[in-house]
Amino acid sequence: MSRRSQTGRIQRHTASYLEPRSLATVLPRPLRLVTFAALALLVAGLAITLVVSRLVGPASTDATAVAVHASMGGFDPAALTVKAGATVKIELSSMDSSAHTDGGGWHQFAIDDLGINQKVGPLTSEVFQFTAPATAGTYRWYCDICCGGKENPSMRGTLTVAA
Ligand SMILES: [Cu+2]
Numbered sequence: 651m652s653r654r655s656q657t658g659r660i661q662r663h664t665a666s667y668l669e670p671r672s673l674a675t676v677l678p679r680p681l682r683l684v685t686f687a688a689l690a691l692l693v694a695g696l697a698i699t700l701v702v703s704r705l706v707g708p709a710s711t712d713a714t715a716v717a718v719h720a721s722m723g724g725f726d727p728a729a730l731t732v733k734a735g736a737t738v739k740i741e742l743s744s745m746d747s748s749a750h751t752d753g754g755g756w757h758q759f760a761i762d763d764l765g766i767n768q769k770v771g772p773l774t775s776e777v778f779q780f781t782a783p784a785t786a787g788t789y790r791w792y793c794d795i796c797c798g799g800k801e802n803p804s805m806r807g808t809l810t811v812a813a
Contacts, residue, residue, distance in 0.1 A: 707745040715741035720757035724804035743775035753796030
């Protein structure tokens, strides 16, 4: 065996190894169709699950609390008005599942000036309360976990304290 033929065989072997071989060329046509249909169903099912879970969200647990829903789309409601000096009870719910790669479905309700920093996990809710300031004013709350954080206008809300 000459050195040249040995080199030639190695080169051929390397070339066939590097050849791209996708599923499309390996599988027979009927199997390709079935594979495609299965993948399409899987993706559609996942999309529907995500949409439904977001629309439904966790059930509220405290009827005396003001419900605030947080999702990647923003806060609902994005504005609250409370009386000065009042005890404010909020049930914060995350409408997003852990499937979200940005933040993992976690959201936050934070007002730095009032020392409020409440976080809530995917598809769960947390009840918290605070005492509104004694004087009228406007405060911004934010979520700094997802979607670019508190710089994102949709991850903000406004708390108005009325006299
Ligand atoms: Cu958020």
